[in-house]
Amino acid sequence: MLGRAFTVTRAFTLTASCTASCCTTRLFSSKKLLPQLLPQLRPIIPVSFDDFRVLPKAQRDEVIKLWQQMGGGDERDVEKWCIDVTNGMEATAKTTKTTTETIETTETTNTQQGYILRFDGGSRGNPGPAGSGYVIYDPDGSEIHAGWKFLGERTNNFAEYSGLIEGLEKAKQLGVVGTAEGDSKLVISQMTGAWKVKHPDMAVLKQKADEVRGNWDFKWIPRADNARADEVANIAMDEETDGEC
Incomplete structure (x- = not known):
């Protein structure tokens, strides 16, 4: 306190x-x-x-x-x-x-526990016009924040990592912590240490994510369970804009 x-x-x-x-x-x-x-x-x-x-x-x-x-x-x-x-x-x-x-x-300086952060990212062309998105849910499952960002010409993996990083940064501002969930095997496996980071571009993104990861856990989920994060990532690509709600 x-x-x-x-x-x-x-x-x-x-x-x-x-x-x-x-x-x-x-x-x-x-x-x-x-x-x-x-x-x-x-x-x-x-x-x-x-x-x-x-x-x-x-x-x-x-x-x-x-x-x-x-x-x-x-x-x-x-x-x-x-x-x-x-x-x-x-x-x-x-x-x-x-x-x-x-x-x-x-x-209190203690963070609130039990929150869910879901993130996603996509690239139309890989590389191509890319966007990222994230959604934060409270322990009751209610959405409390969503954000998206247009990334320009980027790869799918870059967009996925960007969604995670932006979501973790917002969660830090809100003072919440819990489990970060995504349908990217690469991002989740690298964040948990199950896979090594070999590509230099991914190493830079992994380092940025580690800087804001705090006490978050990481979990892979099927794409069907990540529809809302996919939706906001597509807003970024469709409208070529950044936003939050």
């Missing part, structure tokens, strides 16, 4: 950035709403104060209910807020020189 002290001001002009959607929070009609809402959010979101849209639906509904009870708007307003509480509290402390108070909070 790691204690962290925050300095919170009495006047709030908030311009904190949202990590997941790259949007910027705006000044709300009720400037007193934020400090009233923070203590009630902590039991709902005990570990991570990340983008509103990555929260499980039950938690989103609770946040919306609290927001509306305190005079806030609809779900779209909550999404614009993004609920990055930690950054928000630090940002407000920098916006004014009014009287301040220090609030001692205790946050």
